[in-house]
Amino acid sequence: MSLTNHDIIETTAWRRHLHTMPEVSGEEVETAREVVRFMRETGPDAIVEGLGGTGVAVIYDSGTPGQSVMIRAELDALPIEELGEPEYRSKIPGKSHMCGHDGHMATLAAVGRALGRERPKKGRAILLFQPAEENGAGAAAVIADEKFAALTPDFSLSQHNMPGVPFGHVWLKNGPANCASRGMKITLTGKTAHAAYPETGTSPVSAVAALMPGLNTLSVGTVLDGDLVRATVTHAAIGEPTVGVAPGHGEIWVTLRTSTDDQMAALVDKAETMASEASAASGLKLEIEYQEVFGHCVNDAEAADILRAAMDAEGVSHEPGEGFRASEDFGRFGAVSKSAMLFLGAGENHPAPHNPNYDFPDDLIPIGAKIFLRAIRNTLG
Incomplete structure (x- = not known):
């Protein structure tokens, strides 16, 4: 399971396309439709739509019994007018991807490209595009959805880009990660x-x-x-x-x-x-x-160790770093699986999330993707 230059070029272009079409929490209908279209091209074994509202799960199944590893990204944008001037700036007045969820989705798409060419040797990998993270309703709605019962993973992994942390460097700690x-x-x-x-x-x-x-x-x-x-x-x-x-x-x-x-x-x-x-x-x-x-977001030690081993294998520098007072509803998945979230540095001087001139750094896509691909490989073979 590895990425090609073509994967990176196409998922970067897709990230920029998503950036032009932001939808806020609970309204991610077109974003979900675009995710299904793009991810279907990777040849998954199944796509589950309408999870918790507009959520999408893309499944790559080995066909051999084993554990399930879920990687999660977010569909929603923010009710913020974009003040930056990229060529791909938001086309929706008053709404924008000022938290980097477009980049998180593109990272999962890159993972899906590699999984489409080479399945895990056992178990299954699940790529979850979750709705309504920004208002705290999405993860709970996904878990409560009867369709999620058949998807419940053994491990749930996620990331958030983090301005203020050196570019490409990861903070990952055990225990409380978000309030x-x-x-x-x-x-x-x-x-x-x-x-x-x-x-x-x-x-x-x-x-x-x-x-x-x-x-x-x-x-x-x-x-x-x-x-x-x-x-x-x-x-x-x-x-x-x-x-x-x-x-x-x-x-x-x-x-x-x-x-x-x-x-x-x-x-x-x-x-x-x-x-x-x-x-x-x-x-x-x-x-x-x-x-x-x-709810709180608490990193399980075993899940965090899976991410650390993946980063070590891929040469990604990391340290425990700090927890964050900001909230993140990924923590809900800790009630149904062993979960951990890493914080991937976007650069010490990069605009902060929710700033009107924020933009996700495209060069983070292959870094995040290779971490998750290695984590899947190490866990599922």
Whole structure:
């Protein structure tokens, strides 16, 4: 299983094509259709469509019993206007591949090219193009899909490109790799009043004023391997922009972030208790909603060792590096398989993910592909 120059040229061109047609989480219909078209040319043994919505699994089966190794990439883009000026810039206003998922898909396509020519000697390799990573809904939806039961892998492997890390150098550590996180919306409802007679209403001002600094006190730690807990207020609103009405409505939006799912459960309990006490003290109705719920991403030692052995064999430099506070819903696959994610350096001065001038470095495609191909070969023969 090896890549040719032709593979690299064609998958690079395909990456740039995907870059022109970004679709955000849950809307990846055309992207999925394009994945099926391109990957069918590699001659897989099966393609499963509609996983968890728009997900696609491309399967290369040896025909001999053995383990299953799944490599995962993401289909979705971001609701960001691209400010860079590549020839292949986004054609969709307000949407762009500013996280490199187009490059991750192209890396899997390169892997598929090699697997199409030479199957594993045993077991099967599964290339998963997962929907809705950016909002944290995709991996859970794929796993819950009844079609996934027949695909459940023994090992799940993935990558994310990482600006700030030297180009082509990998960070890979055991244990916590990405935080659990969720968006928490606290709504406080009272009763408006004339500003001259505020005592006739029920105002959320005191509760909001107490909760904004109070939630921040829940934050402790700075290192992902330790007891990192973060409650970050991202938005607050009270009433309407008028001087004649004392407010009867307030909102606080806060991001909760922890090293592990257990820590998240404890943080949720503390934040909800704090909100409940503040609302009760002011006689307010309390509603709490959650969005973009991500589980933790924890690298299994055996799965990580498979990637390390592959990098050693291919001459890719690596070190444990750091975990990242940003969330990544790949961690959900750790509940059904031994999983590990590596972080592939995009360059120390490369624009950061989600920046409007970010672009995936094409030269990472063959580096990522050869790591995954070697991991498959070492595991499945």
